[in-house]
Amino acid sequence: MRQPFRNASVYITLLLVIEAVIGLLLISVTAYYHAILTGYLSEIECRLVHGYLLNIYIFGAQLILTFLCSLSMWRRLWKRRCTPNIQLLLSIWLFYSCIIVASGLGTVWNVYRSAKVFENGAETSLIRGIDMYYSCPEWKLLWDGLQLHKECCGVHSYKDWMDADWMPQQQDSDNCSKAGGTNGILAPYTCCKRGCASSTNQDMPGDQQQGVSHNQQPFPSFTLDSIHTNGCLPVFCKALWRFLYILLGLALLSLKFLIMLCFVTKFIMQRQNENDGCCDNVGLTDDDGFPLVVVKYPSNVRCLVIGEEDLASDVAPDAHYCLCDESAEDDCEH
Template identity: 65%
Template sequence: MRQPFRRASLYVTLLLIAEAVIGLLFLVVTAYYHVVLTSYLADIESRLVYGYVFGLYMYGVQLLVTFLVSISMWRRLWRRRCTPNVHLILALWLLYSCVIVASGFGCVWNLYHGVNVLESAVETSLIRGIDLYYSCPEWKLLWDGLQWHKECCGAHDYKDWMNAEWMPNQGDNCSLTILAPYACCKRSCESCYNNFSPGGGISESRPIPALTVESINTNGCLPIFHGAITNFVYILLALWALSLKFLIMICCISKYILNRQNQGDGCDNVGLSDENGHPLVIVKYPCNVRCVTIGEEDLGSDIAPNYCNCNEVDEDNCNDY
């Protein structure tokens, strides 16, 4: 195909590479937030998150593979003459690309509508983990690591620990004391921070300090989860909008190229006919061959030029004609 404007092939290649990069970013962002979201859940509940992000993984792979392969396809098309087959190939390719991008929006929309479901599952899981904190080592490690790294305490706030079934009742004279794991301590609180290591509990060589509201993180872990999944959805929507924008640009350039091809030597042979409507045939010949146009009146004339077959006569004699 001919390039209808300067560096048309370069612009198309850059757009295809941009789409492939967006697919790679989809995979990276999804993998990162997949790890973040599953850190709030046990292994069994983590399958729920995997069900929501599986479609996002597939969308990223489709973008990456499809548009990387499309670079090779376009390179081959530039070397070919525009024919109805080329027109059909590009039309099917554009349709397939539009279906892929539409499926990506469906995956993001599914995750957006599943935010409430995920939050409810995480809330139920975290509250159950508080009741199993001392009876199940898996939940103790999960809660200690979560509160330590996210700097939060409890599901909604630190009072979730004080309402646990296994937590002893406080007396009236201990109203200032907070009953919560030492993983809730603030990083700046040296009195309890130095006595705790994640998963290791309290150091036996030091006295156990009392926790107060000033020494612990009072915010819950569930709001942090809500903020993480909200940012996840917004980032995915931004990446999908970029992929849609680049796809629209590719569609416009492709349609423009095909229209120019039709106006030139065309897929539909537009303009390749004589005055009577008979189709013309294009014959390619070497640059060192001269073409002579012979009309019907010349063929029946006595003064028509004589031509020789260069295979039957010498080269010197043939040059005289």
């Protein structure tokens, strides 16, 4: 095919590479945030998240495979003459590419609309993890690692630990701290800020240990200034929405570059249709102003000039007029 403008093949290649890079970014970003989000959830909620994000992985893989393979296709097309079969191939390819991007946008939109499901699942999972903090070692490791690395405490705030069913109830003056005071806050060590010093109240009185089973360790007592007061659920929601906005941005970028690719491809096909069957110079006439017709011929056949008397038929189709190729100019007979 002819290139309708300078470096047309370069622009086509650049657009195809950009689409493949967007697919790679989709997979990388999804894998990164997938690991972050599942760090807040139990195994059941992790499977739910995996089911939602699986289609994002497939969308990214489709972009990579489709447009990288399209590079090879376009390299071959530039070396061939434009025919109806070539135009049909390009039309089918554009339709298939649009279907892929449209389905990917639908998948991203579905994940975006399911943000509330993720938030509710994380909240339920974290609250259940507090209740199972001592009875399930997996949840203890998850909560300790989460509060230590994310610098948060509890689900919504540090008070979630003091409201746990297994937490010993504080009496008298300790009730004030539970209502918002600054002393006697019971929470895991991982809620403590870095460099903070806990109170010396490591051993709780006997009446505080009645609700604690024999395999539980008493919590130390902290002051409000020595622990992280923000909950872990807002940190999860912040990471979730950041991930969703990045997904939407990448999906819209893929749509934008696909539209550009469609316009360039359609322009190339239109120019090929205009130039099909004739040379660049049209409407050629002889010295007397009579039109000349050049018929395409194989390389081993000479170029013939048809006179006006041969075009006298009223039913003759309209002909395209052009000059012979410069390479065949010496072989033409006048």
